[in-house]
């Protein structure tokens with residue numbers, strides 16, 4: 504028997520999760536039933552998405568097919584959750600609901616989706632290129648098969664970390680908000696290069712290659728970050744001068760607080 508999979512909200516992240524599974528033929532697009540909010544998105548997916556998934560508009564007569572699937576990936580925006588209606592009608596218990604909504608707790612999901620065993624997942628944008636990080640918190644009633652299936656959805660394009668639910672907010676702050684923080688750092692360092700007379704493009708390229716090289720060095724040699732810092736910091740030299748500016752401007756504290764506040768914001772959604 505083939506299992507039908509519903510995707511409630513077939514936007515950017517849902518596509519990033521599902522498309523590699525189609526690419527690697529681990530899922531058949533004919534078994535995937537997607538729901539979006541607008542007719543425009545239905546038409547756009549029919550016209551432009553490279554696979555022929557079953558696609559329906561929310562609250563249309565056909566959307567019942569999606570809501571009837573035993574396995575559901577929930578991937579609307581957290582503020583759109585209140586608009587998902589009709590799931591409580593399905594009286595079969597034990598359906599699996601995998602939510603990727605930022606900050607929405609297992610308890611809230613279980614209340615919202617009775618008859619479903621809920622799983623909360625946090626993933627991040629590099630999943631698009633198969634380099635994602637995915638944190639998963641399973642509820643108590645989950646079966647081994649449901650656990651395996653959930654991991655299968657994400658392991659193809661991300662590293663999986665099984666975590667207690669209370670660590671998912673900080674996992675999200677580090678990994679999901681992290682790419683934006685790193686992008687800002689790249690942009691700011693490149694502007695430093697620009698200020699010193701480098702062309703923008705070259706400056707950005709140098710920053711990115713420097714970051715990749717530094718990370719590879721740390722990983723390949725098992726250097727600690729402190730050891731690496733000491734290696735490139737000589738008495739009265741340029742690097743200690745740069746680091747002194749960052750300490751004066753409290754960069755370290757600003758980064759710590761940015762992660763803590765992203766985590767607190769995620770908790771507010773619960």
Ligand SMILES: NC(=O)c1ccc[n+]([C@@H]2O[C@H](COP(=O)([O-])OP(=O)(O)OC[C@H]3O[C@@H](n4cnc5c(N)ncnc54)[C@H](OP(=O)(O)O)[C@@H]3O)[C@@H](O)[C@H]2O)c1
Nearest residue numbers: 512513514515516539540541544561579580581586604605
């Ligand atoms: N962005 C990130 O970096 C990131 C990373 C990890 C997880 N997430 C989580 O992933 C989720 C989705 O984010 P996204 O960036 O993929 O958002 P998105 O591109 O805006 O996708 C949302 C999808 O939900 C559909 N939708 C809206 N209301 C609906 C309804 N009532 N019934 C059915 N479908 C509905 C939208 O349809 P229309 O196109 O017709 O509006 C759209 O297809 C969020 O909860 C977010 O927290 C995001």
